[in-house]
Amino acid sequence: MAFSGALQLTDLDDFLAPSQACILPVKQKNKVTDQAQGLNPDTDIHIDAQNNYYEVAISSKPSTAAPAPTLKPTDKTVGGTDSVGVLQVQQQGAQGKQLEKAEISLNDCLACSGCVTSTESMLITLQSHLEVQTYINAEDDNRTGILTISPQTLASLVTSYTETPSSSSSSSSSSCQGLTMTQLLRRIRTFFSSPQNGGWAGVWDTTFARHLSLREHVAEYKERRLVGKGKQALTPTSADDPGTPLKGGGLPMLASACPGWVCYAEKAHGDLLDFVSHTRSSQGVMGSLVKQWWAAERKKTPKDVYHVTVMPCYDKKLEASRSDFYSELYETRDVDCVLTTGELDLLLRERGFNPFQAVSGEDAHEVSPRDSPFPELISHSGTSSGSYLHTLIDALAREHHNDTRLVTRPVRGSEDHVEYILEDAATGEIIFKGAKCYGFRNLQNLVRKVGKETGVKAVGRGIGASKLSAAVAARRRAGKAKLAAGQDSAVSSSASSITEQAEERTLDYVEVMACPGGCVNGGGQMKPKSENAATAAKQAAGRDEEGYSRDWEMEGVEAPKTQIDEGMRWSTKSWVAKVEKVYWSGLPTPPQSPKADGQDQVVAEEEHKDRKISAVDPQIEIANKIGQQIIDTIVESSKKSLSTTNSAEIAYEARINFLRTRYRKVEGDVSGLTAKW
Amino acid sequence: MPAIEFVTELPGHAGPAWAVSWNPCRPILASCSSDKTVRLYGYNVKQSTDSEGANDRFEFRFLQEIPTAHKRTIRSIAWSPNGKSLATGSFDSTVGIWEEVDEYEGVEGVERYQDDSVEKEWECITTLEGHESECKGVSWSSDGTLLASCSRDKSVWIWELQADGDFECISVMMEHTQDVKSIAWHPSEEILASASYDASIYLFADDPDSDWSPFQKLNPSLPAAPASISTEGSTSLSAATVESTPDFVVPPLQEPETVWSLAYSPCGRYLASGGDSGGIRIWERSGNDIDSRWIERTHVEAHRARACFALSWIAGSGPADGADEISVGRLVSVGGDGRICLWNVAKGEMQQDQTSQPIQMQLLTLREQAHTIYDINSVAVLQRNVSPGARLFATAGDDGGVKIWRISDM
Numbered sequence A: 001m002a003f004s005g006a007l008q009l010t011d012l013d014d015f016l017a018p019s020q021a022c023i024l025p026v027k028q029k030n031k032v033t034d035q036a037q038g039l040n041p042d043t044d045i046h047i048d049a050q051n052n053y054y055e056v057a058i059s060s061k062p063s064t065a066a067p068a069p070t071l072k073p074t075d076k077t078v079g080g081t082d083s084v085g086v087l088q089v090q091q092q093g094a095q096g097k098q099l100e101k102a103e104i105s106l107n108d109c110l111a112c113s114g115c116v117t118s119t120e121s122m123l124i125t126l127q128s129h130l131e132v133q134t135y136i137n138a139e140d141d142n143r144t145g146i147l148t149i150s151p152q153t154l155a156s157l158v159t160s161y162t163e164t165p166s167s168s169s170s171s172s173s174s175s176c177q178g179l180t181m182t183q184l185l186r187r188i189r190t191f192f193s194s195p196q197n198g199g200w201a202g203v204w205d206t207t208f209a210r211h212l213s214l215r216e217h218v219a220e221y222k223e224r225r226l227v228g229k230g231k232q233a234l235t236p237t238s239a240d241d242p243g244t245p246l247k248g249g250g251l252p253m254l255a256s257a258c259p260g261w262v263c264y265a266e267k268a269h270g271d272l273l274d275f276v277s278h279t280r281s282s283q284g285v286m287g288s289l290v291k292q293w294w295a296a297e298r299k300k301t302p303k304d305v306y307h308v309t310v311m312p313c314y315d316k317k318l319e320a321s322r323s324d325f326y327s328e329l330y331e332t333r334d335v336d337c338v339l340t341t342g343e344l345d346l347l348l349r350e351r352g353f354n355p356f357q358a359v360s361g362e363d364a365h366e367v368s369p370r371d372s373p374f375p376e377l378i379s380h381s382g383t384s385s386g387s388y389l390h391t392l393i394d395a396l397a398r399e400h401h402n403d404t405r406l407v408t409r410p411v412r413g414s415e416d417h418v419e420y421i422l423e424d425a426a427t428g429e430i431i432f433k434g435a436k437c438y439g440f441r442n443l444q445n446l447v448r449k450v451g452k453e454t455g456v457k458a459v460g461r462g463i464g465a466s467k468l469s470a471a472v473a474a475r476r477r478a479g480k481a482k483l484a485a486g487q488d489s490a491v492s493s494s495a496s497s498i499t500e501q502a503e504e505r506t507l508d509y510v511e512v513m514a515c516p517g518g519c520v521n522g523g524g525q526m527k528p529k530s531e532n533a534a535t536a537a538k539q540a541a542g543r544d545e546e547g548y549s550r551d552w553e554m555e556g557v558e559a560p561k562t563q564i565d566e567g568m569r570w571s572t573k574s575w576v577a578k579v580e581k582v583y584w585s586g587l588p589t590p591p592q593s594p595k596a597d598g599q600d601q602v603v604a605e606e607e608h609k610d611r612k613i614s615a616v617d618p619q620i621e622i623a624n625k626i627g628q629q630i631i632d633t634i635v636e637s638s639k640k641s642l643s644t645t646n647s648a649e650i651a652y653e654a655r656i657n658f659l660r661t662r663y664r665k666v667e668g669d670v671s672g673l674t675a676k677w
Numbered sequence B: 001m002p003a004i005e006f007v008t009e010l011p012g013h014a015g016p017a018w019a020v021s022w023n024p025c026r027p028i029l030a031s032c033s034s035d036k037t038v039r040l041y042g043y044n045v046k047q048s049t050d051s052e053g054a055n056d057r058f059e060f061r062f063l064q065e066i067p068t069a070h071k072r073t074i075r076s077i078a079w080s081p082n083g084k085s086l087a088t089g090s091f092d093s094t095v096g097i098w099e100e101v102d103e104y105e106g107v108e109g110v111e112r113y114q115d116d117s118v119e120k121e122w123e124c125i126t127t128l129e130g131h132e133s134e135c136k137g138v139s140w141s142s143d144g145t146l147l148a149s150c151s152r153d154k155s156v157w158i159w160e161l162q163a164d165g166d167f168e169c170i171s172v173m174m175e176h177t178q179d180v181k182s183i184a185w186h187p188s189e190e191i192l193a194s195a196s197y198d199a200s201i202y203l204f205a206d207d208p209d210s211d212w213s214p215f216q217k218l219n220p221s222l223p224a225a226p227a228s229i230s231t232e233g234s235t236s237l238s239a240a241t242v243e244s245t246p247d248f249v250v251p252p253l254q255e256p257e258t259v260w261s262l263a264y265s266p267c268g269r270y271l272a273s274g275g276d277s278g279g280i281r282i283w284e285r286s287g288n289d290i291d292s293r294w295i296e297r298t299h300v301e302a303h304r305a306r307a308c309f310a311l312s313w314i315a316g317s318g319p320a321d322g323a324d325e326i327s328v329g330r331l332v333s334v335g336g337d338g339r340i341c342l343w344n345v346a347k348g349e350m351q352q353d354q355t356s357q358p359i360q361m362q363l364l365t366l367r368e369q370a371h372t373i374y375d376i377n378s379v380a381v382l383q384r385n386v387s388p389g390a391r392l393f394a395t396a397g398d399d400g401g402v403k404i405w406r407i408s409d410m
């Protein structure tokens, strides 16, 4: 159970759950009455090794009238560890009363970031499969259930269900035999629609939401392009330039689909936030679709709908609890609960789901409108993390007046950090430079690069920045020249000019993802089969006395070569490759992915000639049409509620509210603590 | 018998001095402090007439202060192996890289910078951001292409020096579960060790198939043995240790103790670690592969239940002629008890069962209250061979003072 690397690092305040600064009042249900009666005013709060809190009388003489407070676990606390704690206190002969732990449910939590950025356990426990079980089992919960599942989740589940431990090392050609993502989605839908499993009104995938998100993304990019490079956000209300049509920050635009990255940027790189796309992620758009559009269509209020999403990572739980996705008016969230892939699997298993039980109509080409108001499993060619970069490249290539050529270049030979340069096929002019940048380490270099290119983070910022002399700049230039010279000799002549020019060009767009390998490798995905077994065995044997599982393998002198690999934190590379393969299986167009073979200079080229004339995928065309209808509906309904007459503005605002979000810089409280060493 | 002689004191820091580092190529000593400055000192040797150099005199002078503009304490400093760059690790979470430049360097038409007589300024050429909280240590790899840093945020970062002089992050490792106190690179290979408040040491190496990753976690387990005092020890040494016996009781290891300090022996086969209860452990490498296992060989009491904050080695002479015994080297340790200890570390005669050679640590001499009542935070032995007869080392203490000491074998 872990967030992506970026968030693990920002999780500093390991002792606070919820935050000390939590603004919500903690209700003390089992009131300590002694104090009220003035019998035993001197008490102290003690904490035992299990983090239970006790109120203990300080005065050694027993209180006179009332019987000494007896020590008993409160009904709220369960589990073995608690009783151990009680036992210890009793042995010490201390008098104490165990205090109830503060319990805050997600509905109370304001996502004020008091703890959202600092404790992971909090939000994980608030949005668990148990909450969904409770919803399903509740007799009196009249909310309409909607479950939306990410395509990465489906790919992970299909891989996990079809892969047997023994075959995991053999060829992966058989890996998706017998089960496709579409079949699995429809089987899950049938399963959950039955009344004994909650009678969910809808079980959909999130690709249609992603489609809207991608379109909005392209629109936002074009807005930002007008603002220019490295420019900060222009507020339309600024005094000297009222009503400027330019909105938002400039370029480069950084993808916002990954909450691991967005939360990290808010916490650690507030000065780059202007460059983070304001478009909602597919989960965010799904929330809008379900709570704002679909609920209205069904004449329901958003609060009448219970919306659960299934996502590849825990980080998405943080995203769902952002205050922007909370509606004050309806006191509800766009997404009520986020499950990870693993938690959905748990839920399904607990309720006896059989993934191999075929259902009628599961192989139908189109989803029936009765089952889903949106097209199903729309494929966006590009990356398995959402194809944000490729969609943008396609759009830009299409609008360019000439044929284009796409050149890809892995940075430092990494498949997780690749630059994409779109050129005019005839003139070689660079139209666009983008990159995909996955994983925490690459993200660091991206942050440095974007900071430098935009000037928001000058090199040497903070310390000695003002003194950075011409000398240092000169050394840089000399070094660069040396580097370029070295490259020239290694690269074929045709590519070298491209390299040089591309080197100079600053980034226009980056698809940023916190997980190495992207969303198929999310922290909430299914674990590799073989590893599962090993982990289970290890855990059974390796619980230490505190109940924490320990990695015994790493401890001894004779430790086997268990590699804890930053590159692939949660699973092995081959497993992720299988999930990736399943993700793309059954696609009309194979994904474009550059083949990195370990050299910076490897340059892959791809003619974009056909793109201009190639007919748009019919599936995409339908999605566009439905998407437009939905946006129109939203605009119409907001026209009624607003009194402004400027309809263009209303249309824009309505779309923005529906499809975009905002970020705020989190001020660190680290400086408040002074470490001695 | 060797002795630790006081050479000089270099005052000046307005707050506790945290670390000292000798430039490996030039006669410069750097120190850093809570006062957010780095101070640089130059030194020269007045060679005496006798060839042994026993009477060589050392003169230190203050060169300059780098005000740095770090916002909080500078906790550690490290010179790159070529002596050109200085890395500073600060509690403001950043790492600064400093190089000497003169204001006319790079200005068209001015050739002046090549003239050594011109006064140059140390300037920050880049800042490495990324740590979420206090940076506790910085260290350069043996060839100077990699720079590692560690932090209270539990992470260890590796940066690679690029051809254009900038740095690129190549790894962020988050294996530790607590504050990472210090890091050390192997003297010749690309192996990085990190020590933490979580009571463990991790060893990291680059896996050619993927990325940097830990290949072993070291968990200290041996109980501490009392220090064995050199047999030919002077009476003062025995007196010092005997007299302090009441303090010298290190309770057997009950709780996992913070590992504060790390130092690889110059030969690269041994790793010394200093713990919170004042003991020193020696780990030995069991093979010659990059990921060969490291084994805990000994644990001795050294700093009277106060933390052993820093360690620094003097290379030994290697295998002795005709005997199994190997001279690993000498080790200087300092700690929270204000004591400087000088140890001889040797690999003893092959045991009867022919399977193991014990590691022997012998306390050669010690110096009490070296910074009066204050903790000693750092020690660094001068590795440049400036005088044949004497070894210099520097210490930095909570009193803000930097002191120079000399080991002389008399």
Ligand code: SF4
Binding pocket: A018, A019, A021, A022, A023, A024, A104, A108, A109, A110, A111, A112, A113, A114, A115, A116
């Ligand atoms: S995020 Fe929620 S639980 Fe955490 S401090 Fe804020 S209101 Fe309290």
Ligand code: SF4
Binding pocket: A004, A257, A258, A259, A260, A261, A312, A313, A314, A315, A316, A385, A513, A514, A515, A518, A519, A520, A521, A522, A523
């Ligand atoms: S890359 Fe994908 S799976 Fe990983 S944290 Fe980001 S959104 Fe989640």
